[in-house]
Amino acid sequence: xxxxxxxxxxxxxxxxxxxxxxxxxxxxxxxxxxxxxxxxxxxxxxxxxxxxxxxxxxxxxxxxxxxxxxxxxxxxxxxxxxxxxxxxxxxxxxxxxxxxxxxxxxxxxxxxxxxxxxxxxxxxxxxxxxxxxxxxxxxxxxxxxxxxxxxxxxxxxxxxxxxxxxxxxxxxxxxxxxxxxxxxxxxxxxxxxxxxxxxxxxxxxxxxxxxxxxxxxxxxxxxxxxxxxxxxxxxxxxxxxxxxxxxxxxxxxxxxxxxxxxxxxxxxxxxxxxxxxxxxxxxxxxxxxxxxxxxxxxxxxxxxxxxxxxxxxxxxxxxxxxxxxxxxxxxxxxxxxxxxxxxxxxxxxxxxxxxxxxxxxxxxxxxxxxxxxxxxxxxxxxxxxxxxxxxxxxxxxxxxxxxxxxxxxxxxxxxxxxxxxxxxxxxxxxxxxxxxxxxxxxxxxxxxxxxxxxxxxxxxxxxxxxxxxxxxxxxxxxxxxxxxxxxxxxxxxxxxxxxxxxxxxxxxxxxxxxxxxxxxxxx
Amino acid sequence: xxxxxxxxxxxxxxxxxxxxxxxxxxxxxxxxxxxxxxxxxxxxxxxxxxxxxxxxxxxxxxxxxxxxxxxxxxxxxxxxxxxxxxxxxxxxxxxxxxxxxxxxxxxxxxxxxxxxxxxxxxxxxxxxxxxxxxxxxxxxxxxxxxxxxxxxxxxxxxxxxxxxxxxxxxxxxxxxxxxxxxxxxxxxxxxxxxxxxxxxxxxxxxxxxxxxxxxxxxxxxxxxxxxxxxxxxxxxxxxxxxxxxxxxxxxxxxxxxxxxxxxxxxxxxxxxxxxxxxxxxxxxxxxxxxxxxxxxxxxxxxxxxxxxxxxxxxxxxxxxxxxxxxxxxxxxxxxxxxxxxxxxxxxxxxxxxxxxxxxxxxxxxxxxxxxxxxxxxxxxxxxxxxxxxxxxxxxxxxxxxxxxxxxxxxxxxxxxxx
Numbered sequence: 001x002x003x004x005x006x007x008x009x010x011x012x013x014x015x016x017x018x019x020x021x022x023x024x025x026x027x028x029x030x031x032x033x034x035x036x037x038x039x040x041x042x043x044x045x046x047x048x049x050x051x052x053x054x055x056x057x058x059x060x061x062x063x064x065x066x067x068x069x070x071x072x073x074x075x076x077x078x079x080x081x082x083x084x085x086x087x088x089x090x091x092x093x094x095x096x097x098x099x100x101x102x103x104x105x106x107x108x109x110x111x112x113x114x115x116x117x118x119x120x121x122x123x124x125x126x127x128x129x130x131x132x133x134x135x136x137x138x139x140x141x142x143x144x145x146x147x148x149x150x151x152x153x154x155x156x157x158x159x160x161x162x163x164x165x166x167x168x169x170x171x172x173x174x175x176x177x178x179x180x181x182x183x184x185x186x187x188x189x190x191x192x193x194x195x196x197x198x199x200x201x202x203x204x205x206x207x208x209x210x211x212x213x214x215x216x217x218x219x220x221x222x223x224x225x226x227x228x229x230x231x232x233x234x235x236x237x238x239x240x241x242x243x244x245x246x247x248x249x250x251x252x253x254x255x256x257x258x259x260x261x262x263x264x265x266x267x268x269x270x271x272x273x274x275x276x277x278x279x280x281x282x283x284x285x286x287x288x289x290x291x292x293x294x295x296x297x298x299x300x301x302x303x304x305x306x307x308x309x310x311x312x313x314x315x316x317x318x319x320x321x322x323x324x325x326x327x328x329x330x331x332x333x334x335x336x337x338x339x340x341x342x343x344x345x346x347x348x349x350x351x352x353x354x355x356x357x358x359x360x361x362x363x364x365x366x367x368x369x370x371x372x373x374x375x376x377x378x379x380x381x382x383x384x385x386x387x388x389x390x391x392x393x394x395x396x397x398x399x400x401x402x403x404x405x406x407x408x409x410x411x412x413x414x415x416x417x418x419x420x421x422x423x424x425x426x427x428x429x430x431x432x433x434x435x436x437x438x439x440x441x442x443x444x445x446x447x448x449x450x451x452x453x454x455x456x457x458x459x460x461x462x463x464x465x466x467x468x469x470x471x472x473x474x475x476x477x478x479x480x481x482x483x484x485x486x487x488x489x490x491x492x493x494x495x496x497x498x499x500x501x502x503x504x505x506x507x508x509x510x511x512x513x514x515x516x517x518x519x520x521x522x523x
Numbered sequence: 524x525x526x527x528x529x530x531x532x533x534x535x536x537x538x539x540x541x542x543x544x545x546x547x548x549x550x551x552x553x554x555x556x557x558x559x560x561x562x563x564x565x566x567x568x569x570x571x572x573x574x575x576x577x578x579x580x581x582x583x584x585x586x587x588x589x590x591x592x593x594x595x596x597x598x599x600x601x602x603x604x605x606x607x608x609x610x611x612x613x614x615x616x617x618x619x620x621x622x623x624x625x626x627x628x629x630x631x632x633x634x635x636x637x638x639x640x641x642x643x644x645x646x647x648x649x650x651x652x653x654x655x656x657x658x659x660x661x662x663x664x665x666x667x668x669x670x671x672x673x674x675x676x677x678x679x680x681x682x683x684x685x686x687x688x689x690x691x692x693x694x695x696x697x698x699x700x701x702x703x704x705x706x707x708x709x710x711x712x713x714x715x716x717x718x719x720x721x722x723x724x725x726x727x728x729x730x731x732x733x734x735x736x737x738x739x740x741x742x743x744x745x746x747x748x749x750x751x752x753x754x755x756x757x758x759x760x761x762x763x764x765x766x767x768x769x770x771x772x773x774x775x776x777x778x779x780x781x782x783x784x785x786x787x788x789x790x791x792x793x794x795x796x797x798x799x800x801x802x803x804x805x806x807x808x809x810x811x812x813x814x815x816x817x818x819x820x821x822x823x824x825x826x827x828x829x830x831x832x833x834x835x836x837x838x839x840x841x842x843x844x845x846x847x848x849x850x851x852x853x854x855x856x857x858x859x860x861x862x863x864x865x866x867x868x869x870x871x872x873x874x875x876x877x878x879x880x881x882x883x884x885x886x887x888x889x890x891x892x893x894x895x896x897x898x899x900x901x902x903x904x905x906x907x908x909x910x911x912x913x914x915x916x917x918x919x920x921x922x923x924x925x926x927x928x929x930x931x932x933x934x935x936x937x938x939x940x941x
Contacts, residue, residue, distance in 0.1 A: 166682075210670040377682040385674055412701045414678060414694055418542065468542060474694070475678045486541065486593050 004137045004166060004378050005127045006370025007120060008174070009154065011070045011197025011223055013337070014038045015367035016123040018131065019375040024178070024368040026361075027130045035363050036126070038119050038196075041065035042105045050122045062090040062255040064105045066115050068225060071197045073112040073157075074150030074501060077101045081221050088229060090251045100501035113153045113502050114510055117160035121514065124161055138163045139374040141366050143198035144170035144391045145218035147437050147447045149501070151477065156502055160510045166377055167476055171195070172202035173213055173388060174369025175335040179360050180206045180384065181372055187330040188214075190319070192348050192356070193366075194311065195336035197223040201315045203322040203329070212387040215321035215410050217314045222307065224265075224338035230303040231261040231295070235276060239291055245282055253281050257291070268297045269340045301343045308347050315351060321410055331357040335365045387412050394471055394479060397434040397443035399424045406471045409439065413477060418470035420486075426462050430455035433469060433483050433492075454483045454492045536597040537567050538586055549594050558582055562595065629684035641676075642692040650703040650716055658717070662708070669704040676700060775805030782814065791822045827853040831860075840871055851880075858887045858894065865897055869904065877901045885914075892918045896931050908939035 006024075008015040013035040017026045026034045031052055039054035042064045049057065058065040068089070075082055077095035086093045094109060096102040103110045120140070127135050142154050151168045158165035172191035179189065186207045193200040200218035204211055235257050240246050247253040260276045267274040278291040319326055332348060334356045339345065349355045361368075376384050389412050395405035398421075406417045423431060432453050438446030457465050466486040473479050482493035502510070540562065551559055554577055561571055568586060572579040589595045624635045651658050654668040674680070676697045678690070686693070706712045782797035798815035805811065827850040834846035847864045854860060865880035881901045885894040899914035912935055918928045 205666075207666070207670055210673055212670070377679060380680070380682075385677055385679065387673055387677070412705075414698060415701065416694075416698050470542075484542075489593075 002133065002137070003127070003131055003135055004139060004371070004374030005124065005135050006174070006367050006372070006374055007123050007138050007140045008171070008364075008367035008370060009070065009116060009120060009123075009140055009142070009157075010035075010038055010195055010366075011068050011225065012038055013196065013363070014119055014123050015364055016127045017364065017367040017371035018127055019371050019379075024181070024371050026364045026367060027127050029126045030129070036119075036122065037067070038070065039065060039067045040069070040110075040115050040118050042108070048118070050118055059252065059255050059259065062251045064091065065255075066091055066103055066105070066110070068197055069103065069112045069115040069119075071221065071225075072101045072103070073116060074147070074153040075101050075112075090255055096501060098501050098503070111502055111506075113157045113507075114160060114514075116154060116157035117510070117514060120157055120161035120163070124163060136163055137166055137374070137378070139167045139169060139370040139377075140165055141171045141174045141370050142168055143193075143195075143218060143220050144172055144200040144202055144216040145198070145220045147392055148449050148477070148479065149447065150220070153501055156507055159507070160514050162511075162515060166374060169370060169373055169386070169388065170200070170202065170213075170216065170391065171198075171366045172200045172216065172335070173204070173211070173386065174367075174373065175333060175360065175365040176202065176204045176206070176211055176213075177369035177372045177384060177386060178365040179331075179333050179357075180209070180211050184208055188324065188328055189331045189333055189357075190315070190329045190352065191333045191335060192311075192315065192339060193218075193335045194338040194344060195223050196338070197221070197225050199223055199311050199314065201311070201318045203318055203324065209383045210385045210387060212412075213389045213410070214324070215318045216389060216391050217318035217321065219311075219314060222310065224336070226307050227265055227300070227304045227338060227341070228258060228261050230307070231265060231300060232257050234295075234299070234303055235261060235291070235293060238293055239281075243289060243291075245284065245289060247282060250282060253278075256281065264295050265300060266337075266340070268295065268300050269342060272297045297342070304341075304343065308344055312347060312351055315348070326352045329354075333357050333360055333365075335360065335362045337363055388475070389413065390415070390473055390477065392437045392447075393439055394435070394437050394449075394473065396421075396469060396481075397436055401443050403436055403438070403441055403443045403446050406469065407473060411473075414472070414474045416470065416472040418468055421467045421469060422463050423457065423460070423465050423467070424462050427459040428462065428465075429457055429459070431457070431467060431483075433481065435479070435481050449479065450481075452481075452483075452492055454485060454490065456488060456490045457485050458488050460487075538562050538571065538590065538595045538597055541593055541596045549589065555585060558585060559589075568597075625687055627685070628687050628689065630681070630686065630689060635689065638676075638689055638692050638696065641696050645696060645699050649720055650707055651720075653699065653703045654707065658720070665704065665707045669700065669708075672700045673697070771804045775801045775803075775808065775811065778804065779808075779811055779814065782818065786818060786821075791818060791825065794818045795822055823853040826850075827857075827860075840867060844868060844871060844873075844876075856887060858884050858891070861887065862894065862897055865901065869901060874901060874905050878905065889917075890921060892921050892925055892928065895921070896927060899931055899935060903935050903938050906938075908935055911935045912939075 003018050005027075006017045008017075014037075015026060015035045017024050019025070028034050029036050029051065033052065036051040037055040039051065039058065041049045041054040041057060041061055043049055043057060043061060054065055055067075058067070068085075071085060072082060072093065076099050077093070078099070079101075082093060082101045092104040094102050094104045096109070096111060101112065103112065103115065120138075124135055124138070138158055140154055140158055142151055146154070154168055155165045172193045175191045175193060176189060179191075183206060186205075188203065188205050191200075191202045191204065193202075198218065198220050199222040200216065202216040203214045205214055206212075232254070236246070236248050247257065256278050257276075260278055264274045264276055273294055273296050276291065276293045276295060280288045281291040282289045316326075319329070329352050332352050332354065334345065334348065339348075339356070339362050345356050372384065373386060376386070389410045390407060391409060393405035393409045394407040395403055398404050404419070404421075406419055407415055421431075430453050432451060434443065434451040435449045436443055436446040437449050440446050454467065457467070467483055468486055469481065469483045471479065471481055480493065482491060484491040549559060558571065558577060568583075571586060572582040577585075586595065590597065624632050624639070626632060628635065630638075645653070651660070654660075654665065654672065656664055656668045660668070676693055678693050678697060681690070681693060706716050778797045778801035782794045782801060785791070785794035785797060795815065795818045798811060798818055801808070801811045802815060830846045830850040830853070834843040834850065837843050837846065844864060844867045847860060847867060851857065851860050851864060861880045861884035865877045865884060868874070868877035868880060878898075878901050881894070881897045885898050888894055895914045895918035899911045899918070902908075902911035902914060912932075915928060915932045915935055918925070918931070922928065
């Protein structure tokens, strides 16, 4: 039987794991690293680069090196998060045909799905080299707070990369599986996942090999990169103060500062002072300029205090959603590289009243958990069972622009629910069912998953027809919605096979295009 | 098999509540409400007319009008499945669905039966019965039961297996298990569930009708609460009246005759189902109960035999032991089976199980030397030479000259010396 790989497709780094003889193994890449940068670049001579190679040339080729594409995936171009990022990112973001955010590298426009596919393909290759056999199936993780469009885009990316995606699972849940493997006792754990670009918190209960997600919350636009950005802004302003030069429009300098900031941030997890030293950062009339700056841990902590405190609001909400108090949590599992930061560990530890559990590797736990879930599915592994929940409420728009949730967030999947609605005009012959996902009481603030029209409702006074809307969500998170007029029996159903941001034609074209191409290759 | 009044196919169809319709939404007089309360999704039209408590023609007309108004829908009469058998809860109704077990699927036939059985009873069991717990169960037990059922029925456990119609059944079962757990897990909803399960006096409490206006709240919860009240009313409707009408007696007799006929044809499943129907229609007749017990024991005997055949066929000893133990469950008095299970457990090194089976063999037939010696052997293996000696002693009291007794005595003494 061929292997199912587990891929943690991270904002900044990705990781792949596979089950071997019942044990998860994190697969190192050719360079010996267990994680690879989630970076893609087109080099000056037109070669496609991915992973460490892409990162190494990022400074000299900033405009054509994509990082953090995960922050953009499945989002609309006009979304304010995108506009905010566009100002900070060295590469150009353009609007795609479906209104989605895409990335322009020279004369080629890449969808974020395609960029993710290229990274997934690299992870697949790493696993194949290690296993010595082709890999066709994967479980991929996403932030718990990803909506269905973002999940579908990730699924599509897997398909373009030549893999069947058996399941998309939430990152904190995957980490809990990694933690739970081989544990049979009863306990409640909190998984605090602060990665490069996303923050998630989940409360789970483990009992006799069953892992139940009690509640989940998070923010898909908050992560380690925000710490970096704060530090970059700090460095830029300090430099402007002492050297009088504004580097914020110098792409190359910006990329170097960003890199240095990331390193300094990591160093400060262990040391109390670290130095940024960037010679020849710019030129002035008097000659070359250098950037040298001491950064103290305290400075970084002051800069990032608000970010960490912001995560604790989500943590508090999640604990409340789970119907628990912070003291009820037996262990706090920290995953994601940013949780190495002492301030994060301290503040989270203080919140729960106990120090974080040190038993899982923050960089590898998620990929490990994905591989475990893959094995549970295909090998009929009976020792572990994941009872997953839907992270966002699902429902329909009402006439007054409100949102009526039918499946509440944190409902165990698979689930099915139905509800009766009615018309609001006399002799109304059709109703439009708009399927939404989100937590806002107003329809327009939630994410539109799909819509359809139920017609041929017999003439009746308003409020008389009974239109029954049923939602079904299966274990893979696929949503089916049907609507039926009880009197006439007229019925319509759609599978909200959420359209990613790629149309079917484009998707198929990309599957074929990427099918034969080895990386790095010619554009 | 029960109806000679089948004039058209409608009479063979099974009326069921249209999705989302609640009994309180159907305007009805008490007599009509009684008929309504008989509709359980497994009693065919013709039967409803007969048991509806009103002249059959009248009931027929009423059902027709409800159907036209959309309160009811019709499910096809499912041929071999015996709708009457579904009146019963627990393991019994599995026979009714036996015809649907499909050996070509990637599911053991036992599991298929379990799924069919569970699925068939889904609408009838209250939430406690569904989870298999007592009404007094604490939160911990609720969760434990939920986890245990999840392990059994979660669709992930059968990922990619060839499941046929069982995939949909599993989804349905699991969704229901989750619903039960969610309601019983939360003390507020649990209190409501408990209130609704009280045998009487709840009819007057009106559930809030579901409407679009409440959309912002939690329609799922509300819908399931309404549904729950509906279910508890349905459960009530299965209480039989105190006195049995002559019509019911007649019906019961017919079912029992059908059972006897099926028995002659050695169709035990059908026989059991019919006998149960007979008891349902006339619980006062002891003969029906005795007949049912006899059929049941025959069914058990056959099932045990099938299990033994399988146990003989499997190569894996541990699996064979499991099958043997299941067979013992159906034939608890069979001393041979217990002795075999004990020997097999010993071979597997599971001395505790070996002891249990050896003891039950010795309890069933204490006058048999081999049973006492078996006990002695297990005890000796456990290192309890004192008790082993006592067993050998009992064996020698039965037959002092038997060579196997002497041999065992020697082995025990050798063991005791170290």
